[in-house]
Amino acid sequence: MPPVVTYWAEHAWLPHPNGPAVQPEVRIAVGPDGRIAEVVPRSGPCPAGAVRLAGLALPGQANAHSHAFHRALRATVQVGSGTFWTWRDTMYKVAAALDPDRYLALATAVYAEMALAGITAVGEFHYLHHAPDGTPYANPNAMGEALIEAAARAGIRITLLDTCYLSAGFGAEPTRHQRRFSDGDADAWAERAAALKGADHARIGAAVHSVRAVPAEQLGTVAQWADSRRAPLHVHLSEQTAENDACLAAHGVTPTRLLADHGVLGPRTSAVHATHLTEEDVRLLADSSTTVCMCPTTERDLADGIGPARQLASAGCPISLGSDSHAVIDPFEEARALELDERLRTRTRGHWTANELLRAGTADGHASLGWPEAGRLEVGALADFCVLALDTVRTAGAPPRLGAETAVFAAGAADVRHLVVGGRHVVADGVHRLVPETGRALAAAVGALR
Numbered sequence: 001m002p003p004v005v006t007y008w009a010e011h012a013w014l015p016h017p018n019g020p021a022v023q024p025e026v027r028i029a030v031g032p033d034g035r036i037a038e039v040v041p042r043s044g045p046c047p048a049g050a051v052r053l054a055g056l057a058l059p060g061q062a063n064a065h066s067h068a069f070h071r072a073l074r075a076t077v078q079v080g081s082g083t084f085w086t087w088r089d090t091m092y093k094v095a096a097a098l099d100p101d102r103y104l105a106l107a108t109a110v111y112a113e114m115a116l117a118g119i120t121a122v123g124e125f126h127y128l129h130h131a132p133d134g135t136p137y138a139n140p141n142a143m144g145e146a147l148i149e150a151a152a153r154a155g156i157r158i159t160l161l162d163t164c165y166l167s168a169g170f171g172a173e174p175t176r177h178q179r180r181f182s183d184g185d186a187d188a189w190a191e192r193a194a195a196l197k198g199a200d201h202a203r204i205g206a207a208v209h210s211v212r213a214v215p216a217e218q219l220g221t222v223a224q225w226a227d228s229r230r231a232p233l234h235v236h237l238s239e240q241t242a243e244n245d246a247c248l249a250a251h252g253v254t255p256t257r258l259l260a261d262h263g264v265l266g267p268r269t270s271a272v273h274a275t276h277l278t279e280e281d282v283r284l285l286a287d288s289s290t291t292v293c294m295c296p297t298t299e300r301d302l303a304d305g306i307g308p309a310r311q312l313a314s315a316g317c318p319i320s321l322g323s324d325s326h327a328v329i330d331p332f333e334e335a336r337a338l339e340l341d342e343r344l345r346t347r348t349r350g351h352w353t354a355n356e357l358l359r360a361g362t363a364d365g366h367a368s369l370g371w372p373e374a375g376r377l378e379v380g381a382l383a384d385f386c387v388l389a390l391d392t393v394r395t396a397g398a399p400p401r402l403g404a405e406t407a408v409f410a411a412g413a414a415d416v417r418h419l420v421v422g423g424r425h426v427v428a429d430g431v432h433r434l435v436p437e438t439g440r441a442l443a444a445a446v447g448a449l450r
């Protein structure tokens, strides 16, 4: 089959038997199925008819943990003091202003911001299911479907992680603000979630909000729902020591142990944050091949602490990255934070290689969202990639062969020049072609909630 479109990148970060490496003059042909048909490094000058991409092509970044509506909190939660729990009160007020139309507008703009940052797939951890008083909408999945439509309008892929959220704490009824999150019980959650449909750009997964929000005896229902569909299953885990204390008081075990005992951990599961773990918790996560999704810009924003990412990775957990609360949306900042946090903690350098950190943000992140065929620039993979400019004030002067180090340790979202999803050129020369005035769209969508 002849290629539908051929791109030519000045440089690209490509897989290699000795480990990924930056190659020059890389021709990338995309077939009619939106997959990569050909990758040819050192192919010579840009051929006639090909789309020339100046800079460094990388696989698309996977944003493995997102709550799109938190984007509306930017700056407003940076005044005053407090903790995760006081931040959460502000977050609930914003949630109360959302309905399906407003969420469609907001999420479209947020996902367009993600596209501009190099992100080709988002894992949306979605629990705003019902009207603010808890009444289901006429279409009980109106909010989730708005998110799927938003990703389509922004030109990126989505895994909608429909989230079971039933209680305010161990044995506690949902609070007034949490009523719209709850389906009543896990069986009702499963029935509603089963009506969600994927699409070319969308896959459906499940989430347990946390051990606080799903009673232990109902965890298995969510796990079985995901398992029977071979779908991703995500769960917030031990972000706060208060969760660990409450779980120990209620069940006599850590949250990780509780999840393990109820069949929640496994190779299709992602534990998000995993900040405060015991040695046994690390072993349970690694032995079950559970992915751990780190969200370092949010974890530092919320004063959570530094999770044991290096220890988990060394023990055998794949690592993914997420921008979670969207204090910033910058996958390169998330990646470098893993290394830089570890340097501050240990006062030594060099815990992660740039290649390892890029892998977390690309192949392992996509796999954690149920897109194992994305996240690599190789034949047969989905043609999802981004291109970083190497001539900006942040990136200029670095040797191109150290493109991975430049991407992780110097570049940022503002250096992303192109984004291609399924072969489609979504961001060209730094402009989103589907949501061209992304800043204006964000301002309007956030402003509508005030």
Ligand SMILES: [Zn+2]
Pocket (backbone or CB within 6 Å): 065, 067, 125, 236, 272, 324
């Ligand atoms: Zn979260």
